[in-house]
Amino acid sequence: MSVSTSLYDTIIAGAGPVGLFLACELSLAGCSVLVLEREEDPSSPLKRAPFGLRGLTVPTIESLDRRGLLAQIEARAATRTTPGTAHFMTQARRPGGHFAGIQFFHDRINTERWPYRLHGVVGGVAAEMASIEAVLTARAEASGVRIVRGAGIEGFTQTDAAVALEAGGRTFRGRWLVGCDGARSVVRKAAGIAFTGTEPEFTGYSMQADLAGADALKPGRHYTVQGMYLFTPPGTLALADFDGGAFHRSAPVTRAHAEAVLRRISDADVTVTTLHLATTWTDRAHQASTYRSGRVLLAGDAAHIHSPLGGQGLNLGLGDAMNLGWKLAATVRGEAPDGLLDSYGRERHPVGARVLDWSRAQVALMRPSQSSRALEAIVRDLIETPDGATYFAERVWGVCLRHDLGDGHPLVGCSVPDFSLGDGRNVAALMRDGRGLLLDFDPQAPLRPLADRHAARIGYAAGVANDGLGLQAVLVRPDGLVAFASDMPPDETALGSAMTRWFGR
CATH class of the missing domain: 3.50.50.60 (FAD/NAD(P)-binding domain)
Known part of the structure; x- marks a missing residue:
């Protein structure tokens, strides 16, 4: 060696x-x-x-x-x-995403619920x-x-x-x-x-195939007494077979097996004439x-x-x-x-746990049971309301993801908005070098001396923002999370403490 x-x-x-x-x-x-x-x-x-x-x-x-x-x-x-x-591209309404296949739509989302988001990236x-x-x-x-x-x-x-x-x-x-x-x-x-974590409830299949009798399948996602199928014509399929994950990695997916699972779940007289590509997956959450x-x-x-x-x-x-x-x-x-x-694990472990639970909740709604179908009907009603659609958009799009960085302004722990200054500079461009960033929305640049103490690790930009969301100063970590924010001329002691906490002396 x-x-x-x-x-x-x-x-x-x-x-x-x-x-x-x-x-x-x-x-x-x-x-x-x-x-x-x-x-x-x-x-x-x-x-x-x-x-x-x-x-x-x-x-x-x-x-x-x-x-x-x-x-x-x-x-x-x-x-x-x-x-x-x-399937979603053929619909009259613009879908924003889904929860266990139940879609929410842009025309129901209330973006005014997100006061610290600038217009721009949505979806x-x-x-x-x-x-x-x-x-x-x-x-x-x-x-x-x-x-x-x-x-x-x-x-x-x-x-x-x-x-x-x-x-x-x-x-x-x-x-x-x-x-x-x-x-x-x-x-x-x-x-x-x-x-x-939790063990799988189903074996999922993703397949590309030539089908005979495909007219018997409805485009889109459908729950049946045996599981779920998602069909995109002419031959793209996703299936969920609630077998406890038994088939995953147990054997190659053959044409005959794919056809048998498809027929059983869809209850349709359809034939897989050629199987071009197939893979399996599960809902194991660890x-x-x-x-x-x-x-x-x-x-x-x-x-x-x-x-x-x-x-x-x-x-x-x-x-x-x-x-x-x-x-x-x-x-x-x-x-x-x-x-x-060590703050990496403290911050990211709770985010991961939340996503795993989001996945588990979708599986609960997908189960081929009368209880799950009743729950599905309730979620469909809720997701069609402005509050419901907005909540699901927040979770699916990640627009309100907040890491626990301690107490402070509501923006602390959130992704910094892409503020732009009057001279044309914006946050995204100012962070290309991978350093942190101190935004000072006062054209007199009163915070420059404080920023200069950390110049090797923190960039500095001062000026009137085109839309500063009422803020006076924002300290941004290199990963784009807000470490400090103030709606008034900041207490330099508090700001300096935040800079020391994340960037050292």
């Missing part, structure tokens, strides 16, 4: 979107990064539309915009081709996993990240100073190791971190007991898994990466205040 002589600041296991985004964040902060990926070839038909299509939530969209990545992903999304036409952006990975890979490699494919981690040892790991017949060394290696994370298991063990950290599916209902998993993982990146970089540089790195 060969041994690499390099000592990387951070080694990341997994070159999916979460690992790549984290690598970009660390490299932006000046860290040396090695990414190890088990698969030789990143391409897969499951990463392309329709199966690889993901809805990006508002916090994810804002994070990508702050790093100058959003435009590239949107450009790829605009040129993608999708077989067939999604989501649809993008292929393949496109997201391509954009992130290009950014990572351009910034000096080393990506080694065909090198899955086999195990590691850690000391107080470093981690040594074996992957692809070689030994690599890093000051820190982050497991972004998926639901069956080798890193998590080797670190001895518990992974607990979470790591801790996101850190010594010099080993977890992010993405390595830290939490749940059903793909509602598309929350990718967004949750990218949020992990955005939260962890600047904290780990400050730790590597020796600039982190006490407890900064």
Whole structure:
């Protein structure tokens, strides 16, 4: 076994979107990064539309915009081709999303309930996993990240100073190791971190097939006495078979098996003539007991898994990466205040737990039982009201996600609005360099001396905002979360304390 002589600041296991985004964040902060990926070839038909299509939530969209990545992903999304036409695109009303297949619509959402949101990003952006990975890979490699494919981690040892790991017949060394290696994370298991939660109720199927007798299937999502099916003509299918997850990973999905499950769930006389692509999944919902063990950290599916209902998993993982990146970089540089790195788990674990419960609630509504159908009817009534539609939009879009950063202004712990100043500068552009940001909405710039004390880690922008939402000053962490906000000329002692808490002295 060969041994690499390099000592990387951070080694990341997994070159999916979460690992790549984290690598970009660390490299932006000046860290040396090695990414190890088990698969030789990143391409897969499951990463392309329709199966690889993901809805990006508002916090994810804002994070990508702050790093100058959003435009590239949107450009790829605009040129993608999708077989067939999604059912929701044929409707007269514009859907904003769904909860267990029950749609809420834009014409019922009351955006006035969100007083600290500026006009702009509402709803989501649809993008292929393949496109997201391509954009992130290009950014990572351009910034000096080393990506080694065909090198899955086999195990590691850690000391107080470093981690040594074996992957692809070689030994690599890093000051820190982050497991972004998926639901069956080798890193998590080797670190001895518990992974607990609820076991699956169903086996889910995603299939692309040629069908005979497809007219017997109704487009859209339907609940039956046997489960659920979602049909997008001419041959895209998603099924939920409430078998306790028994079939998942038990055997390949054959044409005959796919046909049998489809017929049983839909109760339709339909034949699968050719099965082009099929994969299974479940609603197993588990979470790591801790996101850190010594010099080993977890992010993405390595830290939490749940059903793909509602598309929350990718967004949750990218949020992990955005939260962890600047904290780990400050730790590597020796600039982190006490407890900064541990705040990653404290902040993100509750967010993950909430998403897992959101997934479980959808499964409860999907069960093929009379009780679930009765509950479904109630939710349909509620989701059609302005209060109901607004609540579901808040949760699905992530517009009201707030991390617990302590007491203070209602904006503290939320994603900073994309304020723009009279000279044309906006928050997204001001955060491209990965530093924090102090916004001073007084053109006389009274807070500049305070900002200058932290100039290496905090940018400063002063001026009258086009719409400052009544605020006078806002301190933003590098991950875009508001750390301090004031509706009046700020108490410099309180502001200075917030700066010290997150950025050190």
